[in-house]
Amino acid sequence: MTSRTFHAAILRNAAVLVPAPRRADWLAEWNAELCYIDRDATAFCLGSFRDALWLRCHTPGAIRRMFSMDSPLRCVLFLVSLVALTLSLIFPFRDLWRPLWSPPGAEQFALAILQMYLVALLVLAALWPPSLGDYPADPSGPSVKIRLRRWIFLAAKFVLLTPIPIFLSVALLPVFPGAPSILMFVWIFGFRWVLADQRRRCPVCLHFLSNPVTIGSPSQSVLGRYGTELACPHGHGVLYVPGAPTTWSSRQRWQYLSS
Numbered sequence: 001m002t003s004r005t006f007h008a009a010i011l012r013n014a015a016v017l018v019p020a021p022r023r024a025d026w027l028a029e030w031n032a033e034l035c036y037i038d039r040d041a042t043a044f045c046l047g048s049f050r051d052a053l054w055l056r057c058h059t060p061g062a063i064r065r066m067f068s069m070d071s072p073l074r075c076v077l078f079l080v081s082l083v084a085l086t087l088s089l090i091f092p093f094r095d096l097w098r099p100l101w102s103p104p105g106a107e108q109f110a111l112a113i114l115q116m117y118l119v120a121l122l123v124l125a126a127l128w129p130p131s132l133g134d135y136p137a138d139p140s141g142p143s144v145k146i147r148l149r150r151w152i153f154l155a156a157k158f159v160l161l162t163p164i165p166i167f168l169s170v171a172l173l174p175v176f177p178g179a180p181s182i183l184m185f186v187w188i189f190g191f192r193w194v195l196a197d198q199r200r201r202c203p204v205c206l207h208f209l210s211n212p213v214t215i216g217s218p219s220q221s222v223l224g225r226y227g228t229e230l231a232c233p234h235g236h237g238v239l240y241v242p243g244a245p246t247t248w249s250s251r252q253r254w255q256y257l258s259s
């Protein structure tokens with residue numbers, strides 16, 4: 001690798017830290033300045049990381065966007081990271097939980113976990129009925145494959161969330177013997193978050209809906225519409241969320257926009 005290639009690689013790596021809209025200009029500027037550097041070009045290129053980080057920290061909303069779960073892939077990766085993190089926490093205490101996997105212990109442990117899991121689902125259904133809203137079939141709607149992707153995404157979130165409280169309670173056992181008792185509550189609130197997250201997303205691209213607009217007023221909730229409308233940033237449709245649930249309009253309703 002020539003020194004020129006090496007320095008360009010450093011700059012390209014630093015550019016990852018720069019907010020995407022400004023990345024191309026930033027990289028072009030640094031590459032142009034590099035042409036005039038005769039000595040210590042490596043130190044000059046390493047200084048680009050500091051500049052890129054400064055830009056990232058001082059661009060409004062850049063940090064929030066970096067950790068945003070707007071993209072479904074980012075959401076899944078976040079849950080995978082949590083599974084990996086909680087799994088790594090239990091390894092230092094493997095002598096403690098290893099007896100759980102012996103034949104009688106494993107059976108009792110699995111039954112206790114299953115019992116708590118089912119109770120958590122029942123409590124969730126009783127307190128917050130798991131409704132995702134109305135998504136009526138429409139000729140201008142997406143194909144079966146795209147509609148199926150939405151349910152796979154929901155199932156993936158449920159599956160990934162399930163082991164996190166188990167690993168967490170095992171990791172906390174040495175310092176908090178009552179940790180398994182909080183297992184059920186973490187599941188209840190975790191599953192509630194999964195459903196709320198799903199309701200905030202476009203059923204086609206699975207990105208968060210945006211641009212909430214209040215329509216109507218409380219006095220119009222009988223004969224008119226009163227609530228909030230959100231739109232998909234990619235133009236797939238709009239979601240109407242009733243402001244005051246009534247007997248004829250109690251659930252959010254999605255409307256596809258023809259392409």
Ligand SMILES: [Zn+2]
Pocket residue numbers: 202203204205206207232233234235236237
């Ligand atoms: Zn969309």
